[in-house]
Amino acid sequence: MDVKYDLTSYIRVLKLASTPSWQEFSQIAKIAGAGIFLIGLVGFIIFAVMSFLPGGI
Template sequence: MEVPKDLTSYVRVLKLASTPSWEEFSQVALIAGAGIAFVGFVGFLIFAIMTFLPGGV
């Protein structure tokens, strides 16, 4: 691992990066929130199925 070479590539990426617009940020936040809610819902369904089935935990 060459530290100077890695640092220059990181600096180059940071220079190219820009702050997202409010529309872009809110769209990404909405999609991420929907994904988190979906995973939670699937987890709840698995919990409910395991609870109500005979021999469930």
Template sequence: MDVPLELSAYTRVLRLASTPSWEEFSQIAKIAGAGILLIGLIGFVIFLLMSGVTSVI
């Protein structure tokens, strides 16, 4: 493990990184929120299906 090499790589990444504009942040937040809601909806549908299947058996 070469510590100076790793530190230089980290500082290079930090120099290239920039704060996103409000539009970029807003778009990323909307997409992430939609993904979370979609996964939650899929989980809820699976829960309803499994509840229906177990009540029939």
């Protein structure tokens, strides 16, 4: 493991990185929120089905 090479690579990436604009941040937050909501909804549906169908699946 070459530490000097790794640090150089990390510094290069950090120099290229920039803070997203408010519009980009807002869009990413909406998409992430929708994904969290959908996963929660699927989990709730599975829970509801398992609760109403005892001994089912």
